[in-house]
Amino acid sequence: MPDRNITEHSNQLHQLLVSVSRHFYVQKNGMLKYQEKPVEVNIKNYPKSKKEHLVYYILRDHFSGSFVFEVTTTNFLIPLADFLYYGWSNGTEEKYLWGMPDFLYVPRLISSPELLAGLKRLGVEVLNPPSGFASGIRIVRDIEDQINFYVLVNTVDHRPENIARHKEKIYEYMLNLNFGDNKFKKWLDNLPAGHPKKTPEYKDFVKCFAAASGRAAGIPVVNPSPADEFTGLKKYVEKTVENEVFSSSNREFSAEKLRRAQELIYDAWEAESRQRRLYLARRALKISPYCADAYVLLAEESRDPQEVRELYEKGVQAGRLSLGDLFFKKNAGKFWLILETRPYMRALAGLADSLWKTGQRQQAIGHYKEMLRLNPNDNQGIRYILAACLLEEEMDDDLGALLNQYEGDISCFMHYNRALWSFRTSGGSNEQSDAYLAEALESNSHVPAYLLGKKKIPYCLPDYYALGSEEEAVIYAERAKKAWQKTPAALVWLARHLPE
Template sequence: MHRKLVSEYSNQLHQLLVSVSRHYYFGNDGYLRYQKKPMDVDLKNSFKSRKEHLVYYILRDHYSGTFAFRIASTKRLLPLADFLYYAWSEEKTEEKFIYGMPDALFVPKTVATDGLFTALENLDIMPLHPPSGFASGVRIFRDIEQLLSYYLSETVDHRLDGVDKLCSKVCQYLIDSGKLFEKWKESLPREQHPRSVPAYDDFIKLFNTVDAGPFSLVQGENRRNDNTILELKLPPFDREKLDRAQEMIYDAWEEMSRSKRLSIARKALLLSPYCTDAYNLLAEHSESSEERMELYERGVKVGRQVLGDSFFEENAGDFWGITKTRPYMRALAGLAECLWDNGHRQDAIASCRELLRLNPNDSLGIRYTLVNYLLAEGMNNEADEFLSEHNEATCFMLYSEALLSFRCKSARKAAISLNKALEANSFVPAYLVGVKYIPHIVPETYSRGSEEEAIIYASASLSAWRVTPSALDWLATRANYQRVRRNS
């Protein structure tokens, strides 16, 4: 039997783990692929493989189990020195759940070199080979890969940089579920830990050795590019390629299969990274609000490049009527929604105003969104002015007018406004006051006075009603409903 290894406090002993995934690899298009049958690949033979395999880097505290986690690929490795600095430094502590150098570090033989051991000793860290029978980390790799698969199903940017952004979510879930970070903090010796790492340049110099082995210790030719999607360098613009890519997106919209739509959008971007509607399509299929916003930002950026600044000056007011402006308009509308959902509310309002400036006819119905944003932000004067400019007898504007009247005007005017709104659509109060649930999937189409229209309005405006004291109670009373209070 192997003796059980016991550590006495946090940061006494860390374990370095580096492993090649046996299921995930990157295709020729740069996007992650999954192979159900395990591939015969490991650290020793991965460089002989024709595939670009996913690589996991883990630095784990032996006492608490908390860890730092990053990914790379066999063709774009993360240097070990960079990973160790990331794991031990106090930078970006909101994204990782361990910091400070340990007393000792277990180093797997597959990445161990004399140079690495020398660098660790110079940092006063005892480098050790794991004893026979020491936990290999198989379980944590399994848990990480299962959770990573789940998050991949929610996102669409499955390039290396996109997948790397999921690392903090994976860490947080696994660490929070076992309260590992709390255990780590509570068990740190106050006088000894956490031990701070040297400045980055000084730290890296210690690892600048000649015997780095296949897994580079410091920056080299195979180091990956950490640029975000917004910082990618674009090739020269080619109108013919963009037109072909746009035709591909038209085909993708007709596809019933989500995976096929995403595949077509990715191919369209490979053909022309200026295809705004490809970013729009990817954003629409992402369940990550951060990723959606990033994709729409990219769509807005390239869309403006394609049209050109002079085009905006010459054609403001006629957008949407000019077909080639529509991808940009769709991207800006999507971005406004994402900005609002991610807490950038004034930016969202500014984006809505820009959409209306470019297209006063408002083919996208942005005026209904904007009035709710103004009310939710308590911008009553702006909302009053906006409603005066858009005086129309629609459910969306009449209920907004009723809410504003309740806030700022007399009870008589509020009652008159609400009566007009009820005449336009009598289904709305039931969804606002909680008698009926607002469905998770909001209808895409509606007719005036319909229940579908009521659902669309209630879904978009509920936050504005909720932030207005007593407004929902007033609405319930006037509409003869018993208000139902539900958790937000």
């Protein structure tokens, strides 16, 4: 029997914890809410609460601190045998702990004769944890901090199901996987001979917990109808949510409902608080799932690249469905002048930007080209973004065609891009490329300082700019600096042509 505070190797002692959140609960709309004042609730008395609380299942190695966890709610509790099997089995899922321990701390609050008998049959000796189970309290607090950051702050999909998408980030932070104190590596490096002990097949594992109807406090010990094979914990933590606003809908299109939804988005754009903007966008989507601007607003409020892309994709889909294929055929070439097209065009611009940032560059370029086909007048300034993308991807023929299409453009964006394009395609410095560069320098003299690194490009870009202004230079340099850096001798050429 190990000392209550000292273990000598990995998998000697594991700690089981099932804790009802005192801060997080699920609202009627299915979204998580954080309550600053803690609620006096635990796994035994939670039925008295009128709220659906988050529940944390944690299995932690005492020696190394490595652990596995799952999050569900009080309405969808995971049978303890299933969670223990998940923690101890070594399946295909990436985990940071497996193999049965010699000893297991089981808090009295979740202990039951059925659970203890099953563990004894498996050869795992049960211990009661020290008073307070301090390490368990800390790990719950840290998990809640990460959920608050990754789900409530960084994303707009605040359903409890969204937590699963961020589990790897939570592990990475709490196990310090990229830093010196790597708890998982400590666990791996300190497994003694005979460990990790192999876990029986799921069917045999569950049979050890004979009483199918037994419960530990309010938690079932086993599933009353266990499967022959382990199918994971998704059935407990991934629920279908009625009126879920983040998935596409086949509801009949209504122009009046779309109009009402769009009015809410106009209000949302004026709202000062993020919480209010999210509320109005979700409400708009409940009125009409065809409201593309609702998806655009949600994407703008998210900091998660995957979620941003998915939301813009849904915005593009919603916008296209609301307009109809015939509309595209009849009005290509004059989009944006038609007010109804603007939500779709905003969504498509956002999607292209998110694809570019996540490395799907050819898809992004394709979307930018499509926007110019639909609206060659380019009220959104897409030609400037596309030119920078083509430069960086060294698509010189496409860039040449774009420059010819907008030959009369007087902004510094096109002047500097034309100069760099000419330098690259005509063999370097010559009369033509030098003339283009002179025109560029005349259009905005602030640009070279940012391209040459004499001035730093600010983290937050300006919202507005005037022709020839420093704000215009900052925006251009942020988009085009990599292309200038990738072009051999281009920056030397630029520096050589600066006035004394």
